[in-house]
Amino acid sequence: MHESYRQEIRDIDLFAEMDDKNFQALMRASYVQNFPPRIDLIQENEPPDFLHVVLSGSVDLFSxxxxxxxxxxTVRPISTFILAASVRNLPYLMSARTLEKSRIALIPSQDVRAIFATDSAFAQAIVSELAQCYRSIVKNAKDLKLRTSLERLANYLLRQQERTGNLEFDLTMEKRRLASFLGMTSENLSRAFKGLEPYGVRVTGNHIEIVNLNDLTRYAKPNPLIDDYTT
Amino acid sequence: MHESYRQEIRDIDLFAEMDDKNFQALMRASYVQNFPPRIDLIQENEPPDFLHVVLSGSVDLFSxxxxxxxxxxTVRPISTFILAASVRNLPYLMSARTLEKSRIALIPSQDVRAIFATDSAFAQAIVSELAQCYRSIVKNAKDLKLRTSLERLANYLLRQQERTGNLEFDLTMEKRRLASFLGMTSENLSRAFKGLEPYGVRVTGNHIEIVNLNDLTRYAKPNPLIDDYTT
DNA sequence: CGCAGCCTTGACAAATGTCAACAAACGTGG
DNA sequence: CCACGTTTGTTGACATTTGTCAAGGCTGCG
Structure with a gap:
C-alpha cells in the first residue's frame, strides 16, 4: 500500500494510538482500491471479510x-464502516455502494480481530468508535419514532446549517436519497420542502436557503440528544 | 455487596473473562439496590454516573x-444497560424506569473506564457487547423503516413464538408498551391484532395463540438480518 | 362496591404512500 | 455543441396507513 494512504489511515482515531508494529501488521494484507460511482461494495448477509475505510468519495449504507x-x-472520508460486523465476525446487516468515485482501503477482518485482542490501545479505540456508532443510531431511531417526516426534515436542515455554519448551503445528496434516509418517499419529501416554506425555508434545486432561522428552529425544536453529532 | 450478587455479575459475559483483581476493584464502590415498580432510574441527559446491571425484574428504556x-x-436479567454512555462519558440518550420490582447493581462509570483501559479481556468483552448492541439497534431501525406497523407486529409475534418455542404464549409487556415499542399508538395496535386474525392469530387478553404459523410467516416474511437475536 | 387504569371501538382527521403524468437536469454519442 | 434518452424531481388525484378524540367496557384492587 502506498505510504500516503498508510499515513491517512494511521491518522484516523481508530488507528492513531495503536502500537506501530501492530499497525504495520494490520496494513500488510490490506490494500486500496478505486471504485467508480454506484458500485456495490458489499451486500448484506455476506461474511465480513474486510473492514472498509473510505479515503475519498462517499459510500451509502442501505438495506x-x-x-x-x-x-x-452515508460514510464520508476519513472513516470506517461495518466495524461491528468485523469484530463480531457476523454477516453484514447493511449493503454498501459508492455514491461517487471513491478510494476505499480494505483491511482483512481477521487481522482486525487478531490484533485488537493483543493491542490494548486499539481495543480502546474500537470501544470508543463502537460506542459512538451506537449512540448515533440510537439518535436516529429516536428521530424516526418521535418525529413526523416534516419535523425530521426541518431538523435535518438545521443540522446541515450548523455543520456548514451558513444559512445557505447545498444538499450533500440527491433528494431521493435524502428522502430514503429520512424514512419517506421522494414525493413526500417534495411536499415537505413546500411545507417548510412558511417557516422560512427556500429551495432552489439542491440549494437551500434558511430565510428565518428563528421560525424554523421554533418549529423543529432541535434537541442535543437527537441532533448533536458530538454528544 | 453480597457475595451471591457478586457471583451473578461475574458470570455475565461482560465481566466473565476479566482479571479477578480488576473485577474486585470494580465491585469495590458498587452496590445493589432494590426498586419498586415504575421507579425512574435515570433520565436522559444526565451524566452517566453508573453502569447499571439488571439482576432481577425488568427495566424499560425510553425516550x-x-x-x-x-x-x-426492555432490559431483562442478567444484562447491563447504558454501557455506551458510560465508556464515552457522555449524557444518557435514554431514560430508564423499572417495570416491576427490580434488583439493580450500580457500578461507577469512572471505575469502568479506568479498568477497561488496563484490562484487555474486559476491553474485548466491552467491544463484543457494544457491537452486539449496535447490531441489535440497526435491526430495529430497519424494522421501523422497511415495514408497516402490521408487519412489525406480525414479526414481533413470530420472534416471541421462536423465543418461547411455543405456538401459544403470553405477551411479556402491557399492550400499550408494546405499541410504543413497535412505534405505534395503542389504538393502532388494537386494530393491528384484529388485522392479523385472517393470518391465524388469536388474541385473548394478553394471551396469544398462533393458529396458523404458515399463514402468519408468509405474511410477515421474517428475515434473519432484522429478526434474529443471535446474528 | 367503586375507582382507576388499560384496552377496545367508532368516527373522523392527518400523515404518508401510490400511481400517473410531466418537467427539469444530466450525460452520452453524434 | 446539439439531440436524445435516461434519470431525477415535481405535481395532482387518490388510496392507505396511522393518529386523535371520545366513549364505553373490562379488570384489578383497595
Whole structure:
C-alpha cells in the first residue's frame, strides 16, 4: 500500500494510538482500491471479510427487505464502516455502494480481530468508535419514532446549517436519497420542502436557503440528544 | 455487596473473562439496590454516573421529545444497560424506569473506564457487547423503516413464538408498551391484532395463540438480518 | 362496591404512500 | 455543441396507513 494512504489511515482515531508494529501488521494484507460511482461494495448477509475505510468519495449504507429499500447512512472520508460486523465476525446487516468515485482501503477482518485482542490501545479505540456508532443510531431511531417526516426534515436542515455554519448551503445528496434516509418517499419529501416554506425555508434545486432561522428552529425544536453529532 | 450478587455479575459475559483483581476493584464502590415498580432510574441527559446491571425484574428504556414518548427497549436479567454512555462519558440518550420490582447493581462509570483501559479481556468483552448492541439497534431501525406497523407486529409475534418455542404464549409487556415499542399508538395496535386474525392469530387478553404459523410467516416474511437475536 | 387504569371501538382527521403524468437536469454519442 | 434518452424531481388525484378524540367496557384492587 502506498505510504500516503498508510499515513491517512494511521491518522484516523481508530488507528492513531495503536502500537506501530501492530499497525504495520494490520496494513500488510490490506490494500486500496478505486471504485467508480454506484458500485456495490458489499451486500448484506455476506461474511465480513474486510473492514472498509473510505479515503475519498462517499459510500451509502442501505438495506432492503421485501422489495423495499432504505438508506441508513452515508460514510464520508476519513472513516470506517461495518466495524461491528468485523469484530463480531457476523454477516453484514447493511449493503454498501459508492455514491461517487471513491478510494476505499480494505483491511482483512481477521487481522482486525487478531490484533485488537493483543493491542490494548486499539481495543480502546474500537470501544470508543463502537460506542459512538451506537449512540448515533440510537439518535436516529429516536428521530424516526418521535418525529413526523416534516419535523425530521426541518431538523435535518438545521443540522446541515450548523455543520456548514451558513444559512445557505447545498444538499450533500440527491433528494431521493435524502428522502430514503429520512424514512419517506421522494414525493413526500417534495411536499415537505413546500411545507417548510412558511417557516422560512427556500429551495432552489439542491440549494437551500434558511430565510428565518428563528421560525424554523421554533418549529423543529432541535434537541442535543437527537441532533448533536458530538454528544 | 453480597457475595451471591457478586457471583451473578461475574458470570455475565461482560465481566466473565476479566482479571479477578480488576473485577474486585470494580465491585469495590458498587452496590445493589432494590426498586419498586415504575421507579425512574435515570433520565436522559444526565451524566452517566453508573453502569447499571439488571439482576432481577425488568427495566424499560425510553425516550421523550416534545411531549411524545417512546419505548426503545426492555432490559431483562442478567444484562447491563447504558454501557455506551458510560465508556464515552457522555449524557444518557435514554431514560430508564423499572417495570416491576427490580434488583439493580450500580457500578461507577469512572471505575469502568479506568479498568477497561488496563484490562484487555474486559476491553474485548466491552467491544463484543457494544457491537452486539449496535447490531441489535440497526435491526430495529430497519424494522421501523422497511415495514408497516402490521408487519412489525406480525414479526414481533413470530420472534416471541421462536423465543418461547411455543405456538401459544403470553405477551411479556402491557399492550400499550408494546405499541410504543413497535412505534405505534395503542389504538393502532388494537386494530393491528384484529388485522392479523385472517393470518391465524388469536388474541385473548394478553394471551396469544398462533393458529396458523404458515399463514402468519408468509405474511410477515421474517428475515434473519432484522429478526434474529443471535446474528 | 367503586375507582382507576388499560384496552377496545367508532368516527373522523392527518400523515404518508401510490400511481400517473410531466418537467427539469444530466450525460452520452453524434 | 446539439439531440436524445435516461434519470431525477415535481405535481395532482387518490388510496392507505396511522393518529386523535371520545366513549364505553373490562379488570384489578383497595
Amino acid at each position: 432492503a427487505w421485501n422489495g423495499r429499500e432504505t438508506s441508513m447512512a | 421523550a421529545w416534545n411531549g411524545r414518548e417512546t419505548s426503545m427497549a
